[in-house]
Amino acid sequence: MSRETGSRRRWIDGLGWTLLYTAIWALFADGNGWAIGVPSVLLAVGLSLWLGLRSWQPSLVSLPGFVWFALKHMTLGAWDVALRALHPGRSLQPAWVDYRLRCESPRIRLLLSALVGLLPGTLASRIDADCMRIHVLDERQPWEATLIELEARLTRLLPARGEH
Structure with missing residues (x-):
């Protein structure tokens, strides 16, 4: 995999994890507590990327x-x-x-x-x-x-x- 492709994949994965963790925080915290939520989401995204986990990319057709x-x-x-x-x-x-x-x-x-x-x-x-x-x-x-x-x-x- 080229460096450009790997960098693009990390950005896509980062965006995917950010959306997922933000949605989970908003759901469970009832849209409140963002002073703790934003750092928690960023930490979870960073950890997911550090571990090399791929984000979920749902099929929009399904x-x-x-x-x-x-x-x-x-x-x-x-x-x-x-x-x-x-x-x-x-x-x-x-x-x-x-x-x-x-x-x-x-x-x-x-x-x-x-x-x-x-x-x-x-x-x-x-x-x-x-x-x-x-x-x-x-x-x-x-x-x-x-x-x-x-x-x-x-x-x-x-x-x-x-x-x-």
């Missing part, structure tokens, strides 16, 4: 479908919780289940485990090799088909680009 899928399933999850709160007699069949991961990317696996909790009645507990352990409120719900689709959408949204 982004609308992913956002729609995520919002739809978060809404369904909220609706399910509301119904269970209003009708406590609804039957549940809680269980610990194993989901076989299809994607090799550590980033996508990590993001998938974080997003599982936003789906109706699911919560990831750990990943061992190619298996993610999940708690489901009702194993009769189509949790596996939803996870397969979420993993596929994440794979399309964040194509592999020289991961560490």
Whole structure:
């Protein structure tokens, strides 16, 4: 790789990490605390670049479908919780289940485990090799088909680009 290409890549990665860490800070700090947030974001960006991590560069073509899928399933999850709160007699069949991961990317696996909790009645507990352990409120719900689709959408949204 030429020096110019490497420099350009670092700038793109730096911008990507800056946008991601700024969005995370804004989300979790409710848009406040920038006196601590700006140095924290800059430190995180510097550390990411020092470690040679590539920033996530989402596929803009896949982004609308992913956002729609995520919002739809978060809404369904909220609706399910509301119904269970209003009708406590609804039957549940809680269980610990194993989901076989299809994607090799550590980033996508990590993001998938974080997003599982936003789906109706699911919560990831750990990943061992190619298996993610999940708690489901009702194993009769189509949790596996939803996870397969979420993993596929994440794979399309964040194509592999020289991961560490």
